[in-house]
Amino acid sequence: MKKIIITGAAGFIGFHTTKLYLEKGYFVLGIDNLNDSYDTEIKKFRIKELKNFESFTFKKLDISNKDKLDKEFAAFSKNSKPEAIINLAARTGVRKSTENPTVYYMTNVIGALNIAELAVRYKIKSLIHASTSSVYGDSKARKFSLDAETSMPISNYAASKKSSEVLLYAFSKLSNINVTVLRFFTVYGPLGRPDMSPFIFIESNIRRKRISLFGNGLQKRDFTYVDDIVSGIFKSTKLKGFNILNLGNNNPVSIKYLLSLVEKITKTKNIIKELPPLPEDVFYTSADISKTKKLLNWVPTTNISEGIKKTYNWHIENIKWIKNIKI
Ligand SMILES: NC(=O)c1ccc[n+]([C@@H]2O[C@H](COP(=O)([O-])OP(=O)(O)OC[C@H]3O[C@@H](n4cnc5c(N)ncnc54)[C@H](O)[C@@H]3O)[C@@H](O)[C@H]2O)c1
Numbered sequence: 001m002k003k004i005i006i007t008g009a010a011g012f013i014g015f016h017t018t019k020l021y022l023e024k025g026y027f028v029l030g031i032d033n034l035n036d037s038y039d040t041e042i043k044k045f046r047i048k049e050l051k052n053f054e055s056f057t058f059k060k061l062d063i064s065n066k067d068k069l070d071k072e073f074a075a076f077s078k079n080s081k082p083e084a085i086i087n088l089a090a091r092t093g094v095r096k097s098t099e100n101p102t103v104y105y106m107t108n109v110i111g112a113l114n115i116a117e118l119a120v121r122y123k124i125k126s127l128i129h130a131s132t133s134s135v136y137g138d139s140k141a142r143k144f145s146l147d148a149e150t151s152m153p154i155s156n157y158a159a160s161k162k163s164s165e166v167l168l169y170a171f172s173k174l175s176n177i178n179v180t181v182l183r184f185f186t187v188y189g190p191l192g193r194p195d196m197s198p199f200i201f202i203e204s205n206i207r208r209k210r211i212s213l214f215g216n217g218l219q220k221r222d223f224t225y226v227d228d229i230v231s232g233i234f235k236s237t238k239l240k241g242f243n244i245l246n247l248g249n250n251n252p253v254s255i256k257y258l259l260s261l262v263e264k265i266t267k268t269k270n271i272i273k274e275l276p277p278l279p280e281d282v283f284y285t286s287a288d289i290s291k292t293k294k295l296l297n298w299v300p301t302t303n304i305s306e307g308i309k310k311t312y313n314w315h316i317e318n319i320k321w322i323k324n325i326k327i
Pocket residue numbers: 007008009010011012013014031032033034035037043061062063064087088089090091092106107111130131132133183184185186187188193
């Protein structure tokens with residue numbers, strides 16, 4: 001019996017990752033505290049979809065609560081060990097981390113510490129941990145390479161993620177667990193996050209709502225389609241030792257370009273409100289994926305126009321309920 005533990009299963013990437021493992025015949029223990037960082041209806045919808053698989057077990061649980069987490073790990077590992085734990089639970093969003101840093105550190109650092117301790121206790125051989133391109137700070141490099149400076153984050157979110165990377169490195173050196181830290185670059189796709197630009201732009205265009213554009217729109221992001229991220233996660237459970245890898249599309253585009261793609265697909269003009277830039281926002285992100293290609297034999301396969309089209313189609317197919325999701 002193949003088993004895996006996935007935290008943040010009600011989240012955007014957690015949902016898609018859990019679904020892939022369930023489709024591959026795994027028994028999955030999904031953990032999430034279903035917090036209200038964005039409209040919880042979309043998190044509940046994701047869990048409802050996953051519950052269509054009998055091999056899915058869901059526990060509503062906070063990863064900063066080690067005792068409760070321990071009980072669930074013990075129960076799930078009783079007759080056979082899970083192959084890996086994939087930690088996708090996190091307080092996400094750069095801007096909100098300025099308002100409430102404590103919750104970010106409790107989940108992203110203490111939560112990661114709890115997971116690492118339990119991975120060692122239950123002899124789970126692989127731990128995959130989600131990190132972010134935000135650790136590169138406001139880098140001026142054309143490509144963000146793994147040997148770049150990452151000790152100068154410009155948000156609490158980035159600082160919490162960098163802290164988790166460092167603590168996991170120590171854990172991997174002091175134990176037998178294999179740890180892979182994956183730095184994701186702006187992920188988008190169906191059933192996405194209502195607090196992120198692709199979701200907001202598409203829904204605002206459909207609902208004829210005003211879009212707040214922070215800065216001049218020339219900021220570039222290495223938007224990465226969720227299926228590419230999930231295939232990278234899946235491949236990384238085979239790695240040995242400690243590894244950090246970038247998972248990004250390797251082709252950044254500007255926010256203005258994203259807005260123009262949405263207009264092209266919907267054949268309807270966006271309604272824009274221009275606002276000053278935000279201090280936590282970096283100007284540019286771009287993944288150097290050479291090591292990922294080499295170690296995982298991974299390349300992104302969905303370009304931005306294809307990906308946004310697929311995402312838009314999903315929004316149209318789900319228009320009846322998605323139109324009530326708060327953006
Ligand atoms: N989406 C992106 O563009 C992106 C980019 C870089 C990194 N990441 C990272 O990828 C991971 C997944 O991100 P996502 O986009 O799916 O975000 P998400 O917010 O949709 O998912 C995170 C999930 O974790 C859950 N969670 C938060 N705190 C928790 C806690 N204390 N205990 C249990 N569950 C908790 C939330 O309820 C949510 O369902 C995160 O670690 C995030 O930092 C995402």
